Amino acid sequence: MPGIYLHIPFCKHKCTYCDFTSFPDRLAFAEAYMACLYKEIELRGKQLESCTFDTVYFGGGTPSIIDPKYIYGAMKQIQKCFHLAKNPEITIEMNPGTVSEQKIALYKKAGVNRFSVGLQTAIDDQLKNLGRIHTARDFVYTCGLLRGENFSADVMLGLKGQTKEDLFKTIELASRCGAKHISMYALTPEDGTPIYTDYLNGELPDGDEVRELYDYGYALLKERGYLRYEVSNFAKKGFESRHNLNYWRRGEYIGLGVSASSFFFGKRFTNTFDLDEYMKCVLSGFPPVVESETVEKEDAKFEFLMLALRTVYGISAHKYTEAFGSDWREDFADAYQKTGKYLEEEGDITRIKDEYLYVQNQILTEYMNG
Numbered sequence: 289m290p291g292i293y294l295h296i297p298f299c300k301h302k303c304t305y306c307d308f309t310s311f312p313d314r315l316a317f318a319e320a321y322m323a324c325l326y327k328e329i330e331l332r333g334k335q336l337e338s339c340t341f342d343t344v345y346f347g348g349g350t351p352s353i354i355d356p357k358y359i360y361g362a363m364k365q366i367q368k369c370f371h372l373a374k375n376p377e378i379t380i381e382m383n384p385g386t387v388s389e390q391k392i393a394l395y396k397k398a399g400v401n402r403f404s405v406g407l408q409t410a411i412d413d414q415l416k417n418l419g420r421i422h423t424a425r426d427f428v429y430t431c432g433l434l435r436g437e438n439f440s441a442d443v444m445l446g447l448k449g450q451t452k453e454d455l456f457k458t459i460e461l462a463s464r465c466g467a468k469h470i471s472m473y474a475l476t477p478e479d480g481t482p483i484y485t486d487y488l489n490g491e492l493p494d495g496d497e498v499r500e501l502y503d504y505g506y507a508l509l510k511e512r513g514y515l516r517y518e519v520s521n522f523a524k525k526g527f528e529s530r531h532n533l534n535y536w537r538r539g540e541y542i543g544l545g546v547s548a549s550s551f552f553f554g555k556r557f558t559n560t561f562d563l564d565e566y567m568k569c570v571l572s573g574f575p576p577v578v579e580s581e582t583v584e585k586e587d588a589k590f591e592f593l594m595l596a597l598r599t600v601y602g603i604s605a606h607k608y609t610e611a612f613g614s615d616w617r618e619d620f621a622d623a624y625q626k627t628g629k630y631l632e633e634e635g636d637i638t639r640i641k642d643e644y645l646y647v648q649n650q651i652l653t654e655y656m657n658g
């Protein structure tokens with residue numbers, strides 16, 4: 289079932305690695321921005337009247353930095369303008385250092401039932417180096433407020449000077465604090481971010497070192513009862529993110545807010561990245577879309593495969609045939625043959641063997657040209 293993504297583009301401070309659309313100096317615009325977001329919810333709700341949505345995700349930026357009444361307001365507006373399924377999954381991203389008991393109480397009143405907390409690392413010096421506004425202690429405080437709730441922690445790999453022991457402390461902290469889900473992302477040094485200079489200077493761990501950290505983290509997570517279900521995502525049984533699973537199944541979703549992207553009715557489209565332009569468009573009643581393309585059938589087939597092979601659920605031959613009317617092994621015969629040694633089959637399902645999932649990108653390049 290489709291999902292709804294809402295982008296909240298405000299942060300207290302820009303992290304040194306961050307390439308997301310977030311404006312550390314524009315918090316004063318939160319009220320005006322949220323009024324526009326409510327309006328976009330209404331506009332899109334009318335167009336998607338016939339659809340039922342299963343998940344809502346407040347991402348950012350830092351959704352927890354704005355007054356929680358806006359999250360409450362956005363949820364009210366969504367309930368009014370969209371048709372939500374029974375028991376929808378409603379997630380909010382939160383940064384330690386921006387959370388209080390009152391905020392969480394209002395999120396829960398709004399219907400939020402899943403929290404995603406950006407820990408990144410338990411080592412304070414590394415947090416400082418990343419430009420994070422919080423310490424490991426702030427993370428512990430946030431988790432205390434979330435006791436008994438369904439929450440996830442984000443962890444990063446490949447930080448300057450990061451050792452296995454650092455990663456141990458980080459995963460151990462998230463696990464002891466009660467995270468039901470852990471995302472473990474390898475740092476991507478994005479061109480234009482301050483950390484990119486560290487990368488060019490050779491100050492970040494290289495690919496082999498990151499791979500070693502990943503393998504170490506993976507084993508530790510397994511030991512602590514977190515099962516890998518996607519290359520970077522691990523969960524206690526039953527706590528997988530429904531919102532993200534929909535992306536990997538090539539399900540439809542509508543993205544609302546500045547820079548948000550959508551996939552609906554076979555089209556991928558993206559809202560403007562410019563905050564002022566976003567607000568002007570919405571206030572004039574126009575969709576703030578700057579890019580839109582219909583996905584051609586051949587590209588759609590590759591997308592289906594690429595997304596499915598990131599997960600441990602793999603590709604279902606009959607679902608592929610249902611979607612495209614052909615057999616994926618015939619459509620990608622050459623690549624399928626070349627990559628055979630990395631794959632395993634179980635009935636209708638083909639997946640990347642456990643030991644190769646981390647390098648799925650390299651395997652997938654074979655499929656890129658059909």
Ligand SMILES: C[S@@+](CC[C@H](N)C(=O)[O-])C[C@H]1O[C@@H](n2cnc3c(N)ncnc32)[C@H](O)[C@@H]1O
Nearest residue numbers: 305348349350381383406442443473474475476
């Ligand atoms: C949408 S982001 C931001 C969520 C929230 N604002 C925060 O920073 O805690 C979600 C996660 O992506 C990861 N991330 C962001 N930039 C990254 C990068 N350049 N490389 C790898 N992971 C990144 C971080 O772990 C982050 O928590």
Ligand code: SF4
Nearest residue numbers: 299302303306348349
């Ligand atoms: S808090 Fe998150 S979104 Fe904001 S700058 Fe840092 S990484 Fe980017």
